[in-house]
Structure formats: structure tokens, C-alpha cells
Amino acid sequence: MRTAWAFLLLLAGAVGQTVKYQPPVCAVKQSTVTLPCTFTPVRKIIRVVWCQNHLICHGATPSVYDSDSKTNNPFDTRYKYLGDKTGNCTLQISNLQKRDEATFRFRMEADDAEGHQTGQRGVNVTVVDGSPMRITSSSEREVREGQNVTLLCTSICTFHQLQVTWFRGDHPLPESGPALMLSPLTAEDSGNYTCGLKANPGIRSVAYMLQVEAADGGTTLDYLTIVRLLLVTALTVLIVIVASIVIKRTCVCRKAEQQIDE
Ligand SMILES: *[C@@H]1O[C@H](CO)[C@@H](O)[C@H](O)[C@H]1NC(C)=O
Ligand SMILES: *[C@@H]1O[C@H](CO)[C@@H](O)[C@H](O)[C@H]1NC(C)=O
Ligand SMILES: *[C@@H]1O[C@H](CO)[C@@H](O)[C@H](O)[C@H]1NC(C)=O
Numbered sequence: 001m002r003t004a005w006a007f008l009l010l011l012a013g014a015v016g017q018t019v020k021y022q023p024p025v026c027a028v029k030q031s032t033v034t035l036p037c038t039f040t041p042v043r044k045i046i047r048v049v050w051c052q053n054h055l056i057c058h059g060a061t062p063s064v065y066d067s068d069s070k071t072n073n074p075f076d077t078r079y080k081y082l083g084d085k086t087g088n089c090t091l092q093i094s095n096l097q098k099r100d101e102a103t104f105r106f107r108m109e110a111d112d113a114e115g116h117q118t119g120q121r122g123v124n125v126t127v128v129d130g131s132p133m134r135i136t137s138s139s140e141r142e143v144r145e146g147q148n149v150t151l152l153c154t155s156i157c158t159f160h161q162l163q164v165t166w167f168r169g170d171h172p173l174p175e176s177g178p179a180l181m182l183s184p185l186t187a188e189d190s191g192n193y194t195c196g197l198k199a200n201p202g203i204r205s206v207a208y209m210l211q212v213e214a215a216d217g218g219t220t221l222d223y224l225t226i227v228r229l230l231l232v233t234a235l236t237v238l239i240v241i242v243a244s245i246v247i248k249r250t251c252v253c254r255k256a257e258q259q260i261d262e
């Protein structure tokens with residue numbers, strides 16, 4: 001009977017949604033993450049608990065943090081409760097491990113069973129080995145001036161809104177979407193591109209090296225034009241020289257003829 005009552009109250013509490021978590025967390029192995037959390041107690045809270053992968057987070061459920069240490073096994077010191085018993089239930093996990101990949105839930109227990117409550121929704125934590133960010137390109141690594149390229153920043157983590165920051169070398173770019181359009185390409189677009197998350201500046205993708213080659217047609221044409229110009233000039237000079245010699249000869253001959261006539 002008591003259990004049934006407690007269960008009903010628990011369900012009623014779940015409907016109230018008095019525990020608020022932040023969106024899912026995706027972080028690199030061995031890093032430190034905080035799971036921001038707030039709650040609105042309806043009674044005086046005497047015990048707070050965080051547990052992993054359990055819907056109810058109650059009774060004999062193994063917890064990662066329990067303010068009532070007497071009823072608890074020695075818990076992992078990597079979990080640190082930054083909250084209190086009045087409204088802040090923030091949990092910090094340091095030296096993140098693969099086994100931390102789970103749904104974490106917060107439970108509060110009051111001086112009266114009516115005030116007991118578990119934040120059912122929980123917060124999901126995903127643990128990744130390397131950088132969760134990648135850059136893929138719409139074309140080859142070597143591209144030519146005047147072409148278009150779109151660099152796409154993707155993540156193996158799922159984020160509600162992918163607010164991305166882009167860098168060329170260490171220089172931040174103004175674009176903030178997951179797709180970086182470079183069109184038309186110029187030589188200045190060459191460089192090592194990285195992308196990261198606006199919300200988590202510590203995470204950056206592996207560099208993507210973009211090399212913009214000078215447009216092929218353009219340079220060849222310039223070279224040919226110069227060669228042609230040189231040839232035309234040389235030919236002109238030759239014609240002038242030949243012409244002047246011919247004219248001189250004609251004049252000399254004419255003078256000689258005139259002299260003979262006289
Ligand atoms: C909860 O506590 C943490 C750690 O002290 C703090 O950073 C955070 O701002 C607090 N949150 C609220 C809503 O007060
Ligand atoms: C959290 O993970 C569980 C199990 O993988 C999934 O069913 C649930 O939809 C996830 N919740 C959120 C908010 O991403
Ligand atoms: C490059 O993109 C522009 C629009 O941004 C488009 O007008 C142009 O045709 C594209 N050029 C090539 C070579 O795809």
C-alpha cells in the first residue's frame with residue numbers, strides 16, 4: 001500500500017517536471033563536463049541523488065552521487081555535486097570515461113514522501129575518443145581559382161542546433177553555419193581550415209588543408225600572348241630592316257642611273 005502510494009506520487013511528480021536539465025552533452029574522453037540542472041522543491045529536501053540509466057533512481061539503485069553517504073557504497077570521486085538542496089542540482093564529471101556514456105537522472109527526497117521526485121527526462125552524455133568534429137568538402141583537396149567549394153562541418157555527436165565556428169589557420173571567420181561556401185575561390189582562400197562548436201570552444205576538428213591553384217587557362221594564355229607579341233615584334237623589325245635596305249638600294253641605283261643618263 002505504501003509502495004503504491006509512493007509510486008503514484010512519483011508519477012504525479014514526473015508530470016510536474018520540476019527538474020530541469022540542459023540539452024544532451026557530447027564530450028571528449030578524459031575531459032571534464034558539467035551537467036547544469038535546476039529543480040523546484042515542494043518540500044524541504046533532505047537527500048539528493050544522481051544515478052545512471054535508471055528511470056526511478058530510487059531505493060537500491062546504484063548512484064553516482066548520494067548526499068546521504070551512510071546508505072551508499074563509496075562512490076566514484078570523478079562525480080562531484082556542485083549543486084545544493086534548494087534548487088541547484090548541477091553535477092560535474094571529471095576524467096570522462098566510456099562507461100559514463102549514459103542517461104543521468106537527478107532525484108530529490110524530502111522530509112515527507114510527497115516531496116520525493118526524480119527528473120525522469122534525464123540528460124544524455126555521449127563520450128567520444130578523438131575530436132567529434134570533421135570537415136568534408138564538396139570537391140577535391142586541390143581546387144582552382146574561380147571554382148566553388150563548400151566545406152561541411154559535421155559531428156558524430158547529435159546537437160540540437162549546430163552552432164559552428166570556422167577558422168582559417170588561427171583566424172576566425174564570420175560564418176556560423178555548418179556549411180562554409182567559398183565562391184568564387186581566390187588564392188587567399190588557401191589554408192588550413194578547422195571548425196568548432198560555438199558552445200564548446202575546446203572542441204575543434206582536425207585541420208582540412210585547402211589548396212587553391214591558379215586558374216590553368218589564364219596563365220597559359222598570358223604566356224602564349226607574350227610569345228606571340230615577341231614574334232610579331234621581331235618580324236616587324238625584320239620587315240622594316242629589309243624594307244629600308246631595299247629602299248636604300250633602289251635610291252642608290254636610281255642615283256647611279258641618273259648620273260649615267262647625264
Ligand atoms: C549551480 O551551481 C553551479 C556551480 O556552483 C553554478 O555554476 C551555476 O551557475 C548554478 N546554477 C544556477 C542556476 O544557480
Ligand atoms: C537519450 O538516450 C536514450 C537512449 O539512447 C534515448 O532513448 C533518448 O531519446 C535520449 N534523449 C535525448 C534527450 O536525447
Ligand atoms: C558558383 O556559385 C555561384 C553562386 O554562388 C554560381 O552562380 C556559379 O555558377 C557557380 N560556379 C560554378 C563553376 O559552379
Ligand SMILES: *[C@@H]1O[C@H](CO)[C@@H](O)[C@H](O)[C@H]1NC(C)=O
Nearest residue numbers: 169190191192207208209210
Ligand atoms: C597547413 O598545414 C600543413 C601541415 O601541417 C603545413 O605544411 C602548411 O604550411 C599549412 N598551411 C598554411 C597556409 O598554414
